[in-house]
Amino acid sequence: MKNRTLAIALCLLVSTAATAQGLVYVKAGHMVDVVDGKMRADQTIVIRGDRIERVASTSSIDIPAGARVIDLGNATVLPGLIDMHVHLTGDPDAQGYANLAASVPRNALYGAANGRRTMNAGFTTVRNVGAGGYADVALRDAINNGDVVGPRMRVAAHSLGITGGHCDNNFLPAEYAVSSGGVADGPWEIRKKVRENVKYGADLTKFCATGGVLSKGTTVGAQQYTLEEMIAIVSESHQRDRKVAAHAHGTEGIIAAIRAGVDSVEHASLIDDEGIRLAKANGTFLVMDVYVDTYILEMGEAAGFLPESLEKERQVGQAQRNNFRKAHAAGVRMAFGTDAGVYPHGNNGKQFAYMVQYGMTPMEAIQAATVNAAELLGWPGDVGAIESGSYADLIAVRGNPLEDIRELEDVRFVMKGGEVFKQW
Numbered sequence: 001m002k003n004r005t006l007a008i009a010l011c012l013l014v015s016t017a018a019t020a021q022g023l024v025y026v027k028a029g030h031m032v033d034v035v036d037g038k039m040r041a042d043q044t045i046v047i048r049g050d051r052i053e054r055v056a057s058t059s060s061i062d063i064p065a066g067a068r069v070i071d072l073g074n075a076t077v078l079p080g081l082i083d084m085h086v087h088l089t090g091d092p093d094a095q096g097y098a099n100l101a102a103s104v105p106r107n108a109l110y111g112a113a114n115g116r117r118t119m120n121a122g123f124t125t126v127r128n129v130g131a132g133g134y135a136d137v138a139l140r141d142a143i144n145n146g147d148v149v150g151p152r153m154r155v156a157a158h159s160l161g162i163t164g165g166h167c168d169n170n171f172l173p174a175e176y177a178v179s180s181g182g183v184a185d186g187p188w189e190i191r192k193k194v195r196e197n198v199k200y201g202a203d204l205t206k207f208c209a210t211g212g213v214l215s216k217g218t219t220v221g222a223q224q225y226t227l228e229e230m231i232a233i234v235s236e237s238h239q240r241d242r243k244v245a246a247h248a249h250g251t252e253g254i255i256a257a258i259r260a261g262v263d264s265v266e267h268a269s270l271i272d273d274e275g276i277r278l279a280k281a282n283g284t285f286l287v288m289d290v291y292v293d294t295y296i297l298e299m300g301e302a303a304g305f306l307p308e309s310l311e312k313e314r315q316v317g318q319a320q321r322n323n324f325r326k327a328h329a330a331g332v333r334m335a336f337g338t339d340a341g342v343y344p345h346g347n348n349g350k351q352f353a354y355m356v357q358y359g360m361t362p363m364e365a366i367q368a369a370t371v372n373a374a375e376l377l378g379w380p381g382d383v384g385a386i387e388s389g390s391y392a393d394l395i396a397v398r399g400n401p402l403e404d405i406r407e408l409e410d411v412r413f414v415m416k417g418g419e420v421f422k423q424w
Contacts, residue, residue, distance in 0.1 A: 141201070
């Protein structure tokens, strides 16, 4: 009998040790609950593998002996942040004509470096909205395979655009006969291009509804694709379970894109009251990059931006920030996106202060980069919140970002999928 009792005790001891080894306990002095919009004190996050198993007050959780404990008792813990508009394969120091020098393999290697910078800044998930030669597909797959360090990625591959439009390459003369990989004109050519992107690994579709700031020879506010063409893009993409993001600065292009059924409008610089009304009525997300104007106007000339690009930025930068305030006040759904790649990667967190300056509370700005972004991404329940079943994607900052949103510019701890990539 004694031997049997001893055997049972030993089994229980081994079982407890095995359980302890399989779990990680993260103690958070403060934790931002983005679902309920509250700051919670003294929480413990229980992680099994790459997922969160339980979140509760520290006093209610019995941590077994031998368990791995990460003590962030003096920090504020948040979900890993999400940036919905990045170009990881872009070199921000090679703008304008200098951008022509980079090959597709070189851009993919930029992506590997920029993915690590982005992770270190606390952004554990991104949506990459356009890259040449499927470099973003290769980067996503390399990250998923563990070959390089980087955030979770949803990728658009080639951005769709009209001949000579914002998503085309207009830097070379006619004798070179150069067009970007996503150029397609007319509904059936567009449908074929969407299918081609999906064939080679795109998770979503991004198209250019209007001209842009950084392209040569386009009017920033002018509509490019017709409504008929936009409807073809959205229909073909949604039929294949791909969401659609529309680059659109100009008023008419924004309205047409929303009427076509896009899931998000990027930039939305010159959105008017009708566009705001339609976005709210249709549940369309706006992804407005309200930080990058500061970088372009302060550093753009040195980075090689064309003079016409700097002038176009002067036309739309402040207007976009004013319209951000209006759209937010009207209750339009908004997700965090920065256009990283236009400015140096790793500075994504600088946008939070501008979102607060132009109308959001700190909690709303954080929710734009977590639960709202997760919904737009199509990954609710997986990313963007600290809750049971979600990926164990956590970050920590020293102070309270609800009191000073700039705390998110200095992320001290990063965990992705239960693995620590940046140690406190």
